[in-house]
Amino acid sequence: MTDKKTPSPARPRQGQSGYKGRKGPTKPATRRPGLPPEGPIFLYGLHTVEAAFANKDRKRRKLFATENALRRLEERGVRIDVPVETLMPRALDKMVTRDAVHQGMILEADPLPAYGPEHLRGARLVLALDQVTDPHNVGAILRSAVALDADAVVTTERHAPEEGPVLAKSASGALDMIKHVRVKNMARFVTEMRENGFGAIALDSDGPADIEDTAFADKTVLVLGSEGKGVRQGVREACSALARLDMPGAIRSLNVSNAAVLALYVARRKMGL
Known part of the structure; x- marks a missing residue:
């Protein structure tokens, strides 16, 4: 291979703005410097x-x-x-x-541009992942989100897999088929979404009701946490409801990517999508 790699262009700093009250074009911004990966x-x-x-x-x-x-x-x-x-x-x-x-x-x-909460106008079903770090799991979740017609998948900027070949391959094309929004603070994101008319349901093994028996809003953010730790306390407190996935078999819990599929399926039925 003799061709030289084209140098990555300089990227201006991305402005910070929340979803509430955001007006103007929704074209994704250039990636913020320091958000990996920075090069091709x-x-x-x-x-x-x-x-x-x-x-x-x-x-x-x-x-x-x-x-x-x-x-x-x-x-x-x-x-x-x-x-x-x-x-x-x-x-x-x-x-x-x-x-x-x-x-x-x-x-x-190049990595995809930076999608932010302002690009969720018109969304009804959003899946948020609170510090799910395994790129294979996140890739599988992206693929399931596309299959179940979710509007976006949201992860944190830190403690989440970077956009790279492993994530992209695990997603089997889904990374380029759905908005992958990265946020600095998941609790703040959930709060902003609720201020804009969304219900926010966090999956929690100690939730008061099964997800099938939980009321869904017309617009919903489903929040899943990492295996073991689950959704962090501050994020749970920002949600409007907690719900659990009751498993009838001997194994009582699911891998996070499998839980995401089931939760999205139930959400669509409950929301009439």
Whole structure:
């Protein structure tokens, strides 16, 4: 590979503003300096690369691919709008980690712009993850959120996986198909959403009622916490209700990604979506 990597452009500082009273365009802002990753990333795998090409907010730089992979993309109607370097599979293997399944294609791209609470106008169902750190879990949750037609997934800027190849591959294209909002303070975010007419339900094993028996507002934020610690106390206190997932079997709890699927499914039924 002889091409030189294009340097990452300088990024101006993002202004800080809450959702309440926000007016004007909802175009996502440039990423705030210091929010990782700051430079280009490699996205790999058929569904991930295909979704990245379909996302108007994704700045793409260069595609590295085998001839077979290029044919697959063309067959799926993907419009390739960046320079292409054709490589053999072994050369692609060296660009990613040993266990990465790149399927013959690696896209060099910039991280997505910064989505904030102001980009949730018109949303009805939002999933918030309070310090869920495993990129495989968050990727699976992003995919489920797209499948169940949620409007956005919200994570904290710290104690959450950065946007990178592992998260993108685990999401199987969903990272480019749903708004992934990053917030500094989850409790403050929940409070702001409630001020704007949302109900906020936190999943908690000690919740007073099963989620099936919990009242849902017309607009809802579902809050899930990390396995073990759960939703932090300050975030729970900011919510309008706590609810639990009652499991009838011998195992009483679910992996957070599985809990998210079930909670989203119940929420849609309760909200009439």
